Amino acid sequence: MSVQFDRIALIGIGLIGSSLAYDIRRLGLTKEIVVATRSADTLKRAEELGLGDRYTTSSADAVRDADLIIVSVPVGASESVAKEIAGSLKPGAIVTDVGSTKASVIAQMQPHMPDNVHFIPGHPLAGTEKSGPDAGFPGLFEGRWCIFTPVAGTDEAALKRLRNFWEALGSKVDEMDAEHHDKVLAIVSHLPHIIAYNIVGTADDLETVTESEVIKYSASGFRDFTRLAASDPTMWRDVCLHNRDAILEMLARFSEDLAYLQRAIRWGEGDKIFELFTRTRAIRRSIIQAGQDVDAPDFGRPHPLDKK
Ligand code: NAP
Numbered sequence: 624m625s626v627q628f629d630r631i632a633l634i635g636i637g638l639i640g641s642s643l644a645y646d647i648r649r650l651g652l653t654k655e656i657v658v659a660t661r662s663a664d665t666l667k668r669a670e671e672l673g674l675g676d677r678y679t680t681s682s683a684d685a686v687r688d689a690d691l692i693i694v695s696v697p698v699g700a701s702e703s704v705a706k707e708i709a710g711s712l713k714p715g716a717i718v719t720d721v722g723s724t725k726a727s728v729i730a731q732m733q734p735h736m737p738d739n740v741h742f743i744p745g746h747p748l749a750g751t752e753k754s755g756p757d758a759g760f761p762g763l764f765e766g767r768w769c770i771f772t773p774v775a776g777t778d779e780a781a782l783k784r785l786r787n788f789w790e791a792l793g794s795k796v797d798e799m800d801a802e803h804h805d806k807v808l809a810i811v812s813h814l815p816h817i818i819a820y821n822i823v824g825t826a827d828d829l830e831t832v833t834e835s836e837v838i839k840y841s842a843s844g845f846r847d848f849t850r851l852a853a854s855d856p857t858m859w860r861d862v863c864l865h866n867r868d869a870i871l872e873m874l875a876r877f878s879e880d881l882a883y884l885q886r887a888i889r890w891g892e893g894d895k896i897f898e899l900f901t902r903t904r905a906i907r908r909s910i911i912q913a914g915q916d917v918d919a920p921d922f923g924r925p926h927p928l929d930k931k
Contacts, residue, residue: 624650627788628717632657632689634682634704635696636669637855638750639721641759643693644674646792649761659685669756683711691788694720694732699861702731714739717781721747723808723858725772725801727865733774741781744772746804747794748812754855765793766914772801809869813862814877817870819851820859 631653633640640658647653658675659682660666670678679685686692686708694704701722712718718740722728725744736742749767751758769789773782786796799807826837826845841849863870887895911918 624652624791626654627652627784627791628690629653630655630657630689630691632659632682632685632692633675634659634685634692634694634708636660636665636674636756637695637754638758639747639763640693640695641669641672641674641756642749642761642763643695643721643759643792644669645759645761646764648674650791652788652791653691657685657689665756672756674756674759682707686713686716687711688713690716691785692716692718694718694722696722697855697857697861698722698724698728698731698865701728702735705732705735709735709737712737712740715741717741717743717785719743719745719785721745723812723862724866725770725804729772729774729801741778742774743777743782743785744774744801745785745789746770746772746808747789749794752850752854754858762793764789767794769794769796770804771796771798772804773798805866805869806872809866809873813866813870814873816851816854816859817863817874818877819848822848823852 631647633644633656636644636658640660644656644658647656655677656675657677657679658666658669659679660669661680661682663680666678666680669675677685682704690713692708692712694701696704701720708718714737718732718736719742720728720732722744723746725746729744732744733742747764747767747769749764749769751763769792771782771785782798789796822845826832827834829837837845884896884899886892887899910916
């Protein structure tokens with residue numbers, strides 16, 4: 624593949640930043656990767672893993688002369704990063720991010736972006752429950768969606784360049800407005816994580832079930848929740864705080880539907896329960912048909928779609 628950007632600056636080098644670094648290098652998409660992260664420890668680890676060509680704890684230094692800047696930090700840190708890099712951006716550069724919420728990231732970053740750079744918010748729907756530079760791996764974005772939420776007046780040529788970049792990583796690109804993104808993600812990603820955190824917390828609080836039993840018999844459903852509930856606490860705290868309205872709306876609907884199910888169980892309404900469980904099974908089949916998962920039984924063995 625050919626060079627798309629002379630210099631790419633990666634601000635934040637955790638799971639997403641390091642996975643980007645592997646693929647950018649593997650596919651030869653740039654001449655130089657500059658890695659920036661706030662802590663010396665993470666920077667040292669990124670260097671040991673050989674993720675970049677240059678390393679710095681200063682985001683402002685990292686973006687100087689970079690043609691593409693990818694911000695991969697918890698969404699709550701978006702404004703401080705935007706402020707730090709604003710004065711050092713090269714005219715014509717593309718600034719994008721990978722944050723899991725979009726309206727808040729735009730509100731935090733856009734006011735600080737100079738008029739002569741292209742700010743294009745993005746969100747790759749790819750990840751794992753792991754974090755930090757050691758969690759990254761090549762191919763994370765292959766076959767996954769990357770959603771852009773462009774702001775009004777975005778330059779078409781810049782959009783196309785960024786689209787080409789994500790497509791080179793194997794992603795399928797879609798565009799929508801930030802509010803719509805935040806609603807969709809609230810139901811497909813944010814709510815499932817919140818439910819998982821909650822159910823694992825409830826199990827942890829139960830006094831009648833010992834911790835050893837929870838772990839010993841976990842394969843009967845609980846284990847799948849623990850994977851989600853092991854996700855990075857900082858990232859998910861920020862998602863909850865920065866997609867508050869959409870999450871609260873989805874939680875309200877979820878609570879109503881749960882009450883319906885609770886009532887059906889209480890009154891022995893088997894037909895209602897059966898109808899719901901049949902409907903949800905069809906959703907699982909559609910996900911497999913869409914190539915978003917595989918139809919293999921999973922009893923704790925490595926997942927066929929997990930590269931690591
Ligand atoms: P991560 O592995 O925890 O890495 C976070 C990176 O951000 C590290 O380089 C960290 O630096 C830096 N950072 C943390 N707090 C910061 C702060 N207050 N100011 C500046 N830098 C800070 O996170 P990740 O999983 O790559 O997630 C990064 C972004 O991608 C998040 O916005 C998340 O919503 C989004 N995302 C995640 C996933 C996923 O599954 N994980 C999927 C799609 C999108 P130090 O280590 O040096 O402190």
